Amino acid sequence: MTNESLTRDVPPNRDLIEERLVVWYFLASIAYLFISMFGGFVMAFQLIRHNPFNGIELLSPGRWRMIHTNAVAYGFIANAFLGNLHWIVPRLTLRPVLSRPLSYLIFGAWQIVVLSTAGGILLGEAQGLEWGETPVWIDPVAQLGLGLVAVNFMAPILKIKGPMYVTLWYFLAAFVWTFLTYAMGNFVPQYFVCGTSAGAVGGLFIHDLVGLFVTPLGWGSMYFFVPILLKKPIWSHGMSMVGFWGLAFFYPLQGIHHFLYTPIPMFLQYGAIVSTIAVEMVVLTVIVNFFGTLKGSSRALATNLPIRWFFTGMVFYAITCAQCALQTTLTFQALIHFTDWVVGHAHLVMFGVFGQWLLGIMTYLFPRLLKTEWASPKLCEWHFWLSAVGLFVMALDLTLAGLFQGWSWAALQPWDASVEISQPFWIVRIFAGIAMFTGQVLFCVNLWKTWQLSPLNVAAVFSGEPSGVSHRTV
């Protein structure tokens, strides 16, 4: 399109993007991050035998562990991605989403789903499915919500004529995958199959949730923001497309790697291992593409904080990749399955990769949304370092703990012995958690101060129309 036709056909930015909703989603996301961290601490203190809420049923660590994981996945990560989508999709398609009122309805409905999930879990109503603990009576509402999200965002994407940018491929696929994955995981084992078959579907659900919801939205966002932050196009669009199709064909196969050495037939377990190794190659396309784009601009790592968040996430991704290559083999599984190694992997990838990217995106977008620079770049730096170092210590600590636990079991030591040797690691985890938590508190303080400087006052963002422009970033 020429500049004239763009000017004629594309609605003004304020009609194109619902910036207020982006802010709302980001705020909701941060709020759930805090709720989740609270749950993480409750469980972490229980494990070092210092549960401060002993005997209080509503604060039982078992329930708060589920809140920890659910608030992370459906509260922190999903809300941040939804905010992201409201920014990215209209800019890439040059069309607003299908309907503004529908967008607000989805926002409200999604918060109700997440909050009632937490309420249901606290009241002991959790569904017996890992990562799908959402009580059964909320499942249909969540399913409907996901359907509406797909319709709202797919409408502008499907109007595009000609070749699409990789981000839109990922997003399109994610809308369909997430909807189907949620349906498969929450309804099939609950109502249609049982026993080992339900286990196999459960495995498929866990991994498809991370691989077909978090991963494509994360990669799509990365391919959108990194070129903007580095002020140049990505290194190879062709390679990113190879990654996309690789993900599409490999990922659904590998769910059973969560259930190696179970009664699920061995050929399925081997199939999952083969495809897991293939996914490693797919992840590699993303990592190579990022570093290819960064080549020649590495100074940006010192001067541009959002790109540094992406870089750190990418380094953690490479570490995860190496870790995964080991943990998916049967030899290694025998040692680390059921240990804290897996918990280390989960933190490394959920917070270390996707959490870091999302916080980087917020660091970049908040000044644009609030039309002013960050009040304190120093606090931004502290946010980054406390999060990155805290997470690194936590992941390293849990990985080591996992190895010691595995060796202790392999040596046929009594169970109690493995709990005893884990104590120092679990104590270190609390300190690492405190660092991550402090980082997020500083982020909020900075956000509050920035808001005070913003030409939009707090009330405007909750009711009025944001206006004015700023391109300043940290």
Add this chain to the structure above:
Amino acid sequence: MQSNTSRSDWRFTVILAFTILLPCLYGFGGKFLEFIHIFRGNTDGMFAVTPIVNYLLASLGFFCMLAWATMRGMFHDIEAPKNTFWETEEWLDHRETETAR
């Protein structure tokens, strides 16, 4: 029309496509054979029917999408979208700054 894709880019993409898609085909073919074995009376494998059917359906959907995209010429000039995206982003930012003045 001048292509945005250099020969070496193409070669690199094709090599990567094969390194990634061949193991994928291998995994897929293996799964499909196992599926047939199960139906030939391996009762042990009956466990696996649900996930395998799920996988086959999902992959079929993607296969159709790949065919559709190829036929619509989505991969003709495979590097073009990155430049188009880049230019429209610049234009959007520029317009935003102009409006603010």
